[in-house]
Amino acid sequence: MFVCGSNFVGGELACALTPTGIENINYVELKNGIYDDLYITKATDFELSHQCPQEWDFDTVLWAKFNNTTDAGNVDWSLETTSHIILKSRTEGNFEWKTIAVKEVHSTEDFVINYPDYFVASGQPVEYAVVPALYGCEGIYTSTSVTSKFEKMFLIEGNTVWGTEITDGYCDTTRNVPSSNVELLHRKYPIFVRNTIANYDTGNCKGAFVPLIEEEGCELAYDEEYDYQRIKYQRDFMDFICDNIPKILKLPDGRLWLIQVTPNPTDTANQAYNDREISWSWVEIGDVDSEEDLYYLGFSNVEQEWWSHG
Numbered sequence: 001m002f003v004c005g006s007n008f009v010g011g012e013l014a015c016a017l018t019p020t021g022i023e024n025i026n027y028v029e030l031k032n033g034i035y036d037d038l039y040i041t042k043a044t045d046f047e048l049s050h051q052c053p054q055e056w057d058f059d060t061v062l063w064a065k066f067n068n069t070t071d072a073g074n075v076d077w078s079l080e081t082t083s084h085i086i087l088k089s090r091t092e093g094n095f096e097w098k099t100i101a102v103k104e105v106h107s108t109e110d111f112v113i114n115y116p117d118y119f120v121a122s123g124q125p126v127e128y129a130v131v132p133a134l135y136g137c138e139g140i141y142t143s144t145s146v147t148s149k150f151e152k153m154f155l156i157e158g159n160t161v162w163g164t165e166i167t168d169g170y171c172d173t174t175r176n177v178p179s180s181n182v183e184l185l186h187r188k189y190p191i192f193v194r195n196t197i198a199n200y201d202t203g204n205c206k207g208a209f210v211p212l213i214e215e216e217g218c219e220l221a222y223d224e225e226y227d228y229q230r231i232k233y234q235r236d237f238m239d240f241i242c243d244n245i246p247k248i249l250k251l252p253d254g255r256l257w258l259i260q261v262t263p264n265p266t267d268t269a270n271q272a273y274n275d276r277e278i279s280w281s282w283v284e285i286g287d288v289d290s291e292e293d294l295y296y297l298g299f300s301n302v303e304q305e306w307w308s309h310g
Helices: 075-080 231-241 291-296
Strands: 038-041 060-064 084-091 098-104 125-134 142-147 152-157 160-165 170-176 180-182 191-193 200-207 247-250 256-270 272-286
Touching: 152 231, 160 231, 200 256, 231 256, 231 272
Parallel strands: none
Antiparallel strands: 038 060, 084 098, 084 125, 125 142, 152 160, 152 247, 170 200, 180 191, 200 272, 247 256, 256 272
């Protein structure tokens, strides 16, 4: 059974060699009959036949086989031609995609992919794409856009997130561009010398950090019954920043770094003894948009064969 133009087979011009209907077909109804298949294709070079094609192709719109179901999708076809599902992202204005997750496909359940993306800056529109792939050959991109917004400072390692209200802390930064001024014997002004391309940030942050409650979005784990709600977490946070593992630092103004906490953090009282804050310094160690940096610093397990650019 085929739909020709906008007529059902049996219409006055249904079997004409050159169908004249030009309207888009957006609704199909079957009733008062017993049907084996409903097959709709975008191809125009088919031959009328009582037999449906044997498999899906890229012109197939839908194919309902009515095998105890009204499903008309191509999940089985996709399973046969998909070895991996790739999740990619890119920030607004960036042409190149960044591969953030790859999942092998063995069954239809593997088409479901969940990935917590901690590399999103506050207020920055990000486009995500899910891409089917057959042993490295990518299929059609299916994309959507998301913009996140938060008002806290976060420090992240793996799936562990600590945060502080930005009104309770700060983060000052310094841009490091190693260079020197050379003063010559017969020259009034010095010569500026820079022998490296090093160009990175360092900083110092302070706050009363508490862990994030995962099931409540960006809510922090305050205890209303505790006189000083955050002090009980200070020792755990000190252990967290001293574990020598790279981390993600995010500020609510949209700034975002891959960092290493440097010696030596301090725990000091703020006016009252039990009202305490931790100060710690850090150094930028990589580019959040570099798949290579994310992989070798342990932020991603996406290997080089899946990198969009390397």
